[in-house]
Amino acid sequence: MPDKQDARSISFALPGWQVLEAHGVDAASFLQAQTMNDLRPLAPGHWQWNGWLNPKGRLIALFLLAALDAQRYWLVSPDVQAAELGSRLQRFVFRSKVKLAVRADLHARGSFADASPATGARLHRQSLGDSEALAFDLGGAGGARTLRIVAGTGAGDDRIADDHINHVAEPDTGTCGLRRWAAFDLAHGLPRLPADQVEAWTPQMLSLERLHAFSLKKGCYPGQEIVARTHFLGQAKRALARIQGEGLTAGAEVVAGERTLGSVVNAADGEALAVLAVERTADGWMCNGAPCRELPLLDGLAR
Numbered sequence: 001m002p003d004k005q006d007a008r009s010i011s012f013a014l015p016g017w018q019v020l021e022a023h024g025v026d027a028a029s030f031l032q033a034q035t036m037n038d039l040r041p042l043a044p045g046h047w048q049w050n051g052w053l054n055p056k057g058r059l060i061a062l063f064l065l066a067a068l069d070a071q072r073y074w075l076v077s078p079d080v081q082a083a084e085l086g087s088r089l090q091r092f093v094f095r096s097k098v099k100l101a102v103r104a105d106l107h108a109r110g111s112f113a114d115a116s117p118a119t120g121a122r123l124h125r126q127s128l129g130d131s132e133a134l135a136f137d138l139g140g141a142g143g144a145r146t147l148r149i150v151a152g153t154g155a156g157d158d159r160i161a162d163d164h165i166n167h168v169a170e171p172d173t174g175t176c177g178l179r180r181w182a183a184f185d186l187a188h189g190l191p192r193l194p195a196d197q198v199e200a201w202t203p204q205m206l207s208l209e210r211l212h213a214f215s216l217k218k219g220c221y222p223g224q225e226i227v228a229r230t231h232f233l234g235q236a237k238r239a240l241a242r243i244q245g246e247g248l249t250a251g252a253e254v255v256a257g258e259r260t261l262g263s264v265v266n267a268a269d270g271e272a273l274a275v276l277a278v279e280r281t282a283d284g285w286m287c288n289g290a291p292c293r294e295l296p297l298l299d300g301l302a303r
Contacts, residue, residue: 010111011148012177017108018082019149020089023072024098031073034092035065036203036227038218044069046121047136048303049213051203052089057226058199059206061085062191062213064147066123066134074103074134076149079193105131106149110181115139115146121303140188140300145181182268189240189297191273192266194250201265204230205275207240212302238262241276243285245292248272254292256284271295 022031032039037050042065050065061080067073077085086100093100115137118124124135131151139145185192191206203214204227216231230236241262243254248267253260254274262276264287272287285292 011109014108014110017076017078019103019106020075020082020086021101021103022098025071026096027071027073027098030096030098034089034221036214036221038215042067045123047123048121049211051213053223054199055222057202057223059201059203060199064136105151107152109148109150110177111146112144113146114144141298142184142187145184179269183271186242186268186271186273187298188301189242189273190301191240194266196251197265201275202230203227204236205238210302237278238275239278241274242295242297243274243292244271244295245287246270246290247288249288252288254285254287256281
């Protein structure tokens with residue numbers, strides 16, 4: 001381990017993050033028709049939060065959508081496996097000239113270093129012989145944070161060159177980094193979807209407008225009618241909240257007295273994101289028999 005290495009410059013593997021590539025002359029139009037955000041403003045070299053809904057408007061997957069060029073896109077998914085996402089999307093390709101490919105050669109690494117020259121929605125892209133790597137700025141009000149999609153095994157032998165990142169992290173450093181990464185997601189309201197939470201929530205329930213992750217103006221896509229109706233009729237009665245307490249687990253109910261306020265989406269180290277009733281009491285909350293309380297959500301992940 002490097003002597004006196006600043007912990008912010010140590011990178012660590014992010015298990016579970018996978019890349020599905022969509023390429024072809026119809027890639028943009030296919031993704032525009034299937035995903036919940038508007039690709040038209042997305043210029044090559046930039047990315048956006050996006051996702052895929054079922055016909056009932058429930059979220060199947062939330063991902064980063066990166067435009068490498070006019071005919072090639074990466075769907076960078078933290079939760080749903082790329083093979084599963086690709087298989088399900090493939091059913092809707094029909095005659096579109098688009099190929100969906102799992103990029104098993106690419107892996108995710110994280111660090112709490114500045115993402116420059118990747119800033120905001122702008123990617124930093126590097127060519128690595130016959131491969132490439134991308135850097136995403138995932139920082140927010142809680143500080144700087146960088147996601148890198150790199151070639152290699154994901155276990156420390158990346159081929160990406162970066163002067164201010166040390167890619168060889170000790171195992172304990174990686175564990176610490178993963179816990180801090182999860183805490184950062186929770187603090188900034190980035191919901192992660194365990195398997196039992198897939199297709200459970202609408203974008204409004206998860207407050208994904210905070211990430212500018214869905215569009216109300218782009219036209220038809222799966223679940224669009226539900227999303228639009230919820231917005232224009234003012235029917236969003238539940239929204240995302242950050243809570244703190246003991247024994248928080250995904251799927252557990254949050255109650256106040258005899259009233260059920262909602263349930264936990266995902267949790268880590270005594271904090272959680274939960275979908276709760278918008279109209280609720282401010283205290284007296286319990287989850288799994290233990291008291292819990294609301295914490296403020298931090299800003300900054302929207303791009």
